[in-house]
Amino acid sequence: MSFKSMKPDNRQSGLPAWITISLWVFALICVFFMGVVMVQRTPYIRGTTDKNGISKNPGSQLAVQVESNPALPDSLAELKIDEPNSLNRKTDLTTNKPDRGNMEPVKYTIKAGDSIYGIAKKYGLEPESVLWANYDVLYDDVQNISIGDEIIIPPGDGIYYKWKESDVLQKVADKYRVEVKDILAYPANYLDITNPQIKPGDYLMLPGGYRETAVINPIVFDYSKGSGVKKSIVGPGGCSWDYQAYGSGSFVWPTANHTLTGNDFWSGHLGVDLGTVEGGPIYAADSGTVIYSGPISGGYGIMVMLDHGNGYQTLYAHLSSTSVGCGQSVSQGQVIGYGGSTGNSTGPHLHFEVRYAGGYVNPWNVL
Template sequence: MILLIFAASPSLALDLRLALPLPLPERAVEVSPPVRKGWVIYEVKPGDTLSGLAEHYGVNPKHIMWSSGLRSDRLYPGQRLLIPIVGVEERPPRVPPGVEVYRVRPGDTLDTLTKRFGLTPVELVSANPSLESLDRLVAGMELYIPRKAKGLLLTLGEGQTLVDLAARFGLSPVAVARANGVKDPTELRPGDLVLLPGIQAKTTYQNLLAKQEAERRARLEAERKRQEELRRLAQERARQQALAQRQAPRQQASPRPQVRRVSYQEGAMRWPLSGFRITTYFGQRGAFQRYHTGIDLAAPYGTPIVAAKAGQVEVAGWSSVGYGFHVVLDHGGGVETLYAHMNRIAVRSGQWVKAGQVIGYVGSTGWSTGPHLHFEVRVGGMARNPLAYLP
């Protein structure tokens, strides 16, 4: 059985020790705050030892013997012990006097901070040896700024003392205590900051400089690759433009195909674009080129494409044979029109559209080298020259 009792004075503990053989009252006893000390009433179990209980509760074995009125360290099952527990007052980690806690603001850099506070970079790094980069300071993070004595600022670890740190760096404990404003070194607790005057984190600073240089080289390499890719794309564009210019005279010199105009009753249509230029006509283009089943109308990206004639949307989607995003309209009587290489489709399959209604926008999807509309007219499934149906 374990019972935790808090007391405000040692006299109450003595009264409890003398009253151990008597039955304990069931009601709780309230004492005035603040509670600084308490006792655990513990019933000994088989196998318990005084040293083991002392280690478990973090107390001196002699204090258990004194509180429980024991004359020896031998314990018996069923025996009741009074184990003293001293509360530890919580406080934030101690920062040495002369060290300012600074919260990084947007735009702060290592250079601006060293100039603002009159420090060298190595002095600022020594006060903040956990810094991961000389270039990246995150707004809101805390930095320690030594305004008086300069040195290495470390966090006191579990089980460490000021004397241990001083010996580790070959410093006088008195000088370290004076730099930290400490009269009694035992006052320091794990997590407190200790300034080691005159010690500089040169190795840490050199490692950060090397990391900074590696990051700079990585950025330069990434920029070099980006510039190379831009040059490659520019050269590819220039090659395509030169090829188009060489082909243009041949196309202009070639006679325009003879077109047999059909009557309106046979299915006259309107132009699907405005502000365009015909770059390829219907028919055979060359000895080693495929037969062109429509006409190509060059226009800027995003130019609206309209239905050449009223009809129902038969296809609206992606083509696996080079048309890219395309639309096929069924005008009835076996007449269809196809609009290819769209950047975006504005209708859906099954929808009825009017002549002149926007059905999509010029793009360069599928097998295409630039923004244009490939326009086809099919009658009974056979491609016909679109110019025969256009005004």
């Protein structure tokens, strides 16, 4: 008896082994791609269709259709969806980061031509906020500005406050008219609202905080009460005077240049800074009597002040020189001095004030 070998004979399959394996691989690849196509074309998105495959959210079905159909418009904003319960809204694909302002204070060095008003405007702040943050440099007087001075630009509008040993948050908030919750929530303060820890010497931003500003300007003193002495302003350019001429109540520009350069009229600067050049003519805004002519303390440099005899007074500061003397009468438009940058100034300009009955008037209201 003879026995055949038990070793399998691959020739019995009718095809070589490598062909059989290749066919199986090809079949698996076909199945995989068919699955991908079915997934792309189905409206089913997990959690957004019911058991019958009907979309609960028409927008998800629309998104699949837009992706799979190149004939549709590229922008969803161009589509018009006629759904009974939907709103048509233009899609804005641009993401805008909210502007939260400065998160840290900035140190700034005063340059030629600078003003507190201009610096504040550059950083998007109110001028009072910059003034209040720099008491140790400016002493609440914007005239105390000099080239090379370094000041602090606070993180926002309000009071930039240095914490003291004895301070209590509620008392500080009440003093500067701020809510405690606003101080705690202000991003630049980096405070834990549940347990704020503030150490002496730390700086806090009191957003929207406010305090009075002590504006230091030349004052007309009246010594006539009981003494018979005439009105005067203390300083080397002052004198005893009587009314020599009277104004009309209307004003002309005191400079040839009718533009603002530097500080505008605000609570810390009760006048306007008008453009001029070194030696440029300065004109009397209205007829009146010179009640001061010469240098004066307080940052004004060389100054002329006129009384118009009708309740109005005008002041002209930072002059290079004057052309009138105290007690002299002048007419409207007459040259009374020349432009300069004396006193606390970072460049040639005219500081111009208008006063009425002892109060300050915004010059823009009368020019």
